[in-house]
Amino acid sequence: MENVIIITRPRIYLVTKVLALITAVALVLPISGFGEEKHGGDIWFKNTKKFAPVIFSHDKHSQAGNQCTDCHDKLFKKEAGSADAGNTMTMGTLKKGKYCGACHDGEKTFSVRGSCKKCHIKN
Numbered sequence: 001m002e003n004v005i006i007i008t009r010p011r012i013y014l015v016t017k018v019l020a021l022i023t024a025v026a027l028v029l030p031i032s033g034f035g036e037e038k039h040g041g042d043i044w045f046k047n048t049k050k051f052a053p054v055i056f057s058h059d060k061h062s063q064a065g066n067q068c069t070d071c072h073d074k075l076f077k078k079e080a081g082s083a084d085a086g087n088t089m090t091m092g093t094l095k096k097g098k099y100c101g102a103c104h105d106g107e108k109t110f111s112v113r114g115s116c117k118k119c120h121i122k123n
Contacts, residue, residue, distance in 0.1 A: 040078075047087065052120040056100075064109075075102055 045054040061071075072078050076099070083089050083099065094101035094112040100119075104112045112119075 043083075045083070045089070048120065051116070052122045054119045055121050056119075070103075075099055 040058050042058070043056040045056070048054055076083050089099045091112065093099060094104070097105060101112050103109055104115075106113070110118060
């Protein structure tokens with residue numbers, strides 16, 4: 001005689017509950033951010049000579065629809081302190097389309113020219 005598996009009602013009930021639980025967990029994980037890449041939070045650039053420091057908010061940029069790869073590793077390395085290493089990130093380089101100036105050009109979004117208080121935040 002062949003092996004026959006008899007599934008009883010309690011076993012069907014248990015299997016149904018387990019499948020429902022797995023489905024619920026699978027639906028909740030993407031919402032909770034599990035497995036997503038974590039962003040770098042806020043970054044303060046304080047070496048701004050006589051001007052107020054600049055704050056860069058990863059949250060604001062991601063909420064505006066930007067992806068990590070829009071900036072990393074094209075414009076910025078994913079390495080703390082790399083953007084202002086050697087003082088290469090200046091208003092001059094931004095105005096030439098480097099670093100933040102690649103997007104903040106007045107076409108994609110507000111320009112680095114004449115919008116000082118949008119980035120230079122007084123404490």
